[in-house]
Amino acid sequence: MNRRQRRKNVTAGLFLAPSLCGVCLFSVLPFGDVVRRSFLDARGYAFVGMQNFRIVWGNGAFRLAVANTLRFMITVIPVLFVFSLYLSILIAQSKKGQRLFRISLVLPIVIPAAAIILVWKILFCTDGFFNQVLSFISKRKWDLDWVNGQTAFLVLTVTYLWKNTGYDLLLWLAGLSAIPESLYDAARVDGAGSLAQIRYVILPCLRGTMGLVMVLSVVNSFRVYREAYLLAGSYPDLSIYMLPHLFSHWFITLDVQKMSTAAVMLVVGAGIAMGIFYAIVAGIKHKDGHFSAF
Amino acid sequence: MKEFYPYKNKQRKNRFLSVGTFILMVSAFLVWFPLLLMVAASLMPEDELLWRYLSPLGIAKAPVRISLLPSYPSCEAFIELLLRSPGFFVMFWNSCIQVFPMLLGQLFVGTPAAWTFARLDFPGRQWLFRLYVLLMVLPFQVTQVSNYLVLDQMNLLNSHLSLILPGIWSTFPVFIMTRSFEAAPKALLEAAYLDGAGEVRAFFLVGIPTGYPGIVTALVLGFIDAWNTLEQPIAYLKDMQLWPLSLYLPDIVQDKAAVAFAAGIVMMIPPVLLYLNGEGKLEQGIASSGVKE
Structure with missing residues (x-):
């Protein structure tokens, strides 16, 4: 190792230290304690092997929460992905009002859930606006309680799309702006229509953006808990009973045992999912060991 | 633009x-x-x-x-809210106390870390960065157990610090800034090294200016998220005197239904203004973090 490299390592260490120490103190080290607790009995003395994991795995609420969370993510992320991409292409090709449309669609990102929730109640409550519209269209009385029934899932999906389309839109637009005009010209000369341009120019060029969009969509999908909590409280309809609900119930009863065990299972699960994700991204990009954030 | x-x-x-x-x-x-x-x-x-x-x-x-x-x-509701609702001010102030020191901390701690991940080669970089991404992806509730245990040990529960400290070491801003530092032009950096700049000088003279939109983006997104937070205060703040606006707002309906909508509007104003002001930077920042060759 030459001197330059050694000096670089020292600087890297110094630059990274403030962040790394805090992350270790608040996340990594206590997680070690969490792992330890997941193998001990409730009083924290005796080693019980995999018993806690069996209990949590057999727990009906845990299974329901995991299933619902996965179902929500599988439903909502592809829809958001396609919808926001479509809108961003529309904005990119519109001649007037690009800025206005962009600001309009991005605005929901910055609206706090607590501030807008009353409007959601106006729209979705039993006497609310949507029931009135549906009654008007179908000529019969609708008094569906949107938030406290099977439809709660739909309400959350709509909320998630309303809030997060702008986020992904910004990412897509950034990707689109980096595509040189000459590529479109070349495609057009070859006789490509707008669909073919999307297929052969836009999608391949946006590969780098796709990974980021996916990751941020996943991160944001857990934040929908805020709306779920504000609309339906901590005991919502079973169709939207998700992991955050489960953890907050265990937290209230201070069931550290179960929380630790479930946290370990979820971290392992997320780690595996991330490994698969990285493998796929690496496969797409044919990277040769070069470092990249993805 | x-x-x-x-x-x-x-x-x-x-x-x-x-x-x-x-x-x-x-x-x-x-x-x-x-x-x-x-x-x-x-x-x-x-x-x-x-x-x-x-x-x-x-x-x-x-x-x-x-x-x-x-x-x-x-403007009845606004007057009522701003002149005759001391509770609202306390909560608004609480939100500020909890959000701004946290953002400042994220800036000081996160920027050098992001620069290191983006520009300096050191053993284990990739794995360390993946750890940061994993921590970013995990929902709050999963890391809550670990956080709670530490905060309990440090006797920080039920205080502003219980929200500020873990927030400073959130890995999300590091992630965003790393992406944007990576997009900084290599040639500029090499020129700085050729002129004899050390790593620290290169960071301040090349890193900060070129990564500026990314830094702004991380701070704006951090502000929006923290201003909007519910999970942490529900879990850590028992004392209603410490509640941030985001947690208090749903309760205001029971107290004074007439001002509920006005309170929502006042709460929206800071993030909306911030967005409209920083819109250009935000887009540049997201552009540099989203586009890679």
């Missing part, structure tokens, strides 16, 4: 209103509709509010009568 998307569809040039524009207008309307309902409601006097929105306010059951304009616009 100028129009910079070269993708133009030339076949549809002559149509008066294309399908695309129509869809965009519908989407924009769907965004504006709830916001306008909210603004209108905040400008209604109490009796009109009660006539229109008894049911959503949870007072009694009656069909809602929506309106995008108040019949008799008045």
Whole structure:
């Protein structure tokens, strides 16, 4: 190792230290304690092997929460992905009002859930606006309680799309702006229509953006808990009973045992999912060991 | 910002209103509709509010009568809220105390770390960065157990610090800034090294200026998220005196239904202004973090 490299390592260490120490103190080290607790009995003395994991795995609420969370993510992320991409292409090709449309669609990102929730109640409550519209269209009385029934899932999906389309839109637009005009010209000369341009120019060029969009969509999908909590409280309809609900119930009863065990299972699960994700991204990009954030 | 998307569809040039524009207008309307309902409601006097929105306010059951304009616009609710609701001010101030020191901390701790991940080669970099991404992806509730155990040990529960400290070491800003530092031009950096700049000087002279939009983006997104937070205060703050606005707002309906909409508007103002001000930087920042060769 030459001197330059050694000096670089020292600087890297110094630059990274403030962040790394805090992350270790608040996340990594206590997680070690969490792992330890997941193998001990409730009083924290005796080693019980995999018993806690069996209990949590057999727990009906845990299974329901995991299933619902996965179902929500599988439903909502592809829809958001396609919808926001479509809108961003529309904005990119519109001649007037690009800025206005962009600001309009991005605005929901910055609206706090607590501030807008009353409007959601106006729209979705039993006497609310949507029931009135549906009654008007179908000529019969609708008094569906949107938030406290099977439809709660739909309400959350709509909320998630309303809030997060702008986020992904910004990412897509950034990707689109980096595509040189000459590529479109070349495609057009070859006789490509707008669909073919999307297929052969836009999608391949946006590969780098796709990974980021996916990751941020996943991160944001857990934040929908805020709306779920504000609309339906901590005991919502079973169709939207998700992991955050489960953890907050265990937290209230201070069931550290179960929380630790479930946290370990979820971290392992997320780690595996991330490994698969990285493998796929690496496969797409044919990277040769070069470092990249993805 | 100028129009910079070269993708133009030339076949549809002559149509008066294309399908695309129509869809965009519908989407924009769907965004504006709830916001306008909210603004209108905040400008209604109490009796009109009660006539229109008894049911959503949870007072009694009656069909809602929506309106995008108040019949008799008045600032009654805002005056009541700003002059005669001391509780609201306490919570607003709490939000500020919890959010701004946290952002400052994220800036000081996160920027050098992001620069290191983006620009310095050291053993284990990739794995360390993956750890940061994993921590970013995990929902709060999963890391909550670990956080809670530490905060309990440090005796910080039920204090502003229980929100500020873990927030400073959130890995999300590091992630965003790393992406944007990576996009900084290599040539500039090499020029700085050739001129004899050390790593620290290169960071301040090249890193900060080129990564500036990314730093702003991380801070804006951090602000929005922290201003909006619910999970942490629910879990850590038992004492209502410490609650941030985001947690107090749903309760205000029970106290003073008439000011609930106005309170929502006041809460929205800081993030909306921040976004409209930093819009250009935000887009540059997201652009540099989203686009990679």
